[in-house]
Amino acid sequence: MVFVHGFGCDQQMWRLVAPAFEAEYRVVLLDLVGAGNSDLTAYAPARYSTLAAHAEDVREVLEALDAHEVIFVGHSVSAMIGVLAAAQEPTRFSRLILVGPSPHYLNEAGYPGGFELGDIEELLEAMDSNYLGWSAAFAPVVMDTPDQPALTAELTNSFCRTDPAIARHFARVTFLGDNRADLPGVRTPALILQSARDLIAPLAVGAYVHHQLAGSKLVVLNTSGHCPHVSAPEATVAAMRGYLQETHPLPV
Amino acid sequence: MKLDSDEPELPHRLDLRLTQESAEDLYEQAPCGYCSCLPDGTLVKLNQTLLAWLGYAREEVVARRTLQHLLTIGGALHFEMHGMPLLLLQGYVRELSYQLRRKDGTSLPVLLNADLVRDWDGSPLVLRIMLVDITDRRQxxxxxxxxxxxxxxxxxxxxxxxxxxxxxxxxxxxxxxxxxxxxxxxxxxxxxxxxxxxxxxxxxxxxxxxxxxxxxxxxxxxxxxxxxxxxxxxxxxxxxxxxxxxxEHAPPTTDVPLWPVVEDVRQDLEPLIAATGATLEVDVASCPTVPFSTKYLRSVVYNLLSNALKFRHPDRAPRVQIRCRSEAANVVLEVQDNGLGIKEAHHAELFIMFRRLHNHVEGSGIGLFMVKRSVENQGGKVEVRSTPGVGSTFTVYFPR
CATH class of the missing domain: 1.10.287 (Helix Hairpins)
Incomplete structure (x- = not known):
């Protein structure tokens, strides 16, 4: 089971979900090139001008690990990266779990993507204004969570830190790209985990993805926000587990 | 209060009204905006300062709008993707820079700090948010x-x-x-x-x-x-x-005495000097030596002097002045004649190998090329000033 993070953070986003599957699955976490602890110098803007390059990266990792029957779990933009990877190499993947997927963020005729071009420009502007948050290391954090001491050590590596120029480029690729045409080509069974109130990937978009992906199942979590795996990890884990059980029951 | 008064000032009396400062009043009228939200962003409490900034009545926003609604869409996107996960993962965010959207559509730049308060079981309970107006700083x-x-x-x-x-x-x-x-x-x-x-x-x-x-x-x-x-x-x-x-790209340089070199060249050219009735005026006393290689200094002087004689004006006897001066960075040698002169347009061609501007005069077309090359090899330069029909001055800069 491979977990791929969305835009704006890194693999640490899965910390409340991924451990729940470690007993049953071989769990793989990765940072997309340009994020987290990846080699930032490997981020060549020309190569990463579409999501396909990230999908190739994911497949390369899986091939190096000799992973088969892969359950791909992708959040946000990485949901689409999973769709592309499954289209490129259908035999490698057994199921896709897409958390808050959106194939296209802009409103088009007959497609309610949710945003206008001006909104995306505003996002880029907000990113520029928060340059420090994206780039500089956060000071070591002492967290008031005595029951989760492992958190503290990890936090000193800082969360969701990235290079501002890369974040800006990746934001453009993510929010101005259009991967709607890639959906119908995917035959891998997929679970769409949709937050009931998601500003970034609204319900209508989740329904669209469900409609376009043959053999997909849409589960709407009664949560708010774009990151149910962070805000409602238990519900997310339960929905994932339920889907995995019903599509491929584990021997008891 | 009279500042120039000689009277000693009375000590401030403690204003008893200060003791009336209440936490409630401080919250409502604080010089910053406060609000509290549910973990999904639903606003549950705002202070008067923030309401005044926004132009909303309390009942218009409490339980009806989210924090995200108060931001521009781009800001809300950023908060959802970056701010919210950070809050949930580390319990706080600091100094996020956003634009508040007022009821009338105008915006107000703010810095947002937020803390997440968790319930007894660890589940997110409430977000406490503080907003600071940064209009000037933003500019x-x-x-x-x-x-x-x-x-x-x-x-x-x-x-x-x-x-x-x-x-x-x-x-x-x-x-x-x-x-x-x-x-x-x-x-x-x-x-x-x-x-x-x-x-x-x-x-x-x-x-x-x-x-x-x-x-x-x-x-x-x-x-x-x-x-x-x-x-x-x-x-x-x-x-x-x-x-x-x-x-010999950079042959070794020594301080070469200039006068003997000039004299040696003069003797070599004596037949030509005699035949043309030329007068030579040598004034090199101000720089007894030149930092260069002996061999090439002789070549430089020979070429410049013989050119001055060869390209003489048909109407007058050649008059050649050889002088030198000491500058901070260079020893400068000048050879001035009253000969034919060279048109400005031809100056660049002068120093090209085998380029000859006059066919009536015997020559190889290599002299000035050698001069330029040897001088430039030592980091120096050669310049020419000339007026057709009046004469030419060649200036050589030998760096120290």
């Missing part, structure tokens, strides 16, 4: 960012220009190396055939000697052939001088 920041972007653009342009320069520099360098090696092989490869031709001319001359009639008849042709051979050999000699100069 300043925008200006900084604008100039930073500008500087970055210029840096990129400069880097590109630099790369282009390096490329053409490298091309020029290669072209120079090619030219040097061409000159070297030309001077080398032409030597053998011309020696052969000279031998054959000699042989022809000997064989013709048996027939005095024919010899007489062909004598002018033989003489011209011999003359051409000589000219050819001289050209090859010049070429090999050039290659020697190139090999």
């Amino acid at each position: 300043y920041e925008l200006e900084l960012r604008r100039t930073k972007n500008l500087a970055e653009q210029q840096r990129e342009q400069l880097a590109q220009a630099n790369t282009a320069l390096q490329t053409s520099n490298e091309q020029l360098r290669r072209a120079n190396v090619d030219l040097d090696s061409f000159i070297y092989s030309a001077s080398h490869d032409l030597r053998l055939p011309i020696t052969n031709i000279e031998g054959l001319v000699q042989l022809l001359r000997e064989q013709l000697a048996e027939d005095p009639g024919l010899t007489r008849e062909l004598q002018p042709v033989l003489a011209m052939m011999q003359e051409s051979v000589e000219r050819f050999k001289r050209t090859i000699e010049y070429l090999s001088d050039v290659t020697k100069l190139q090999k």
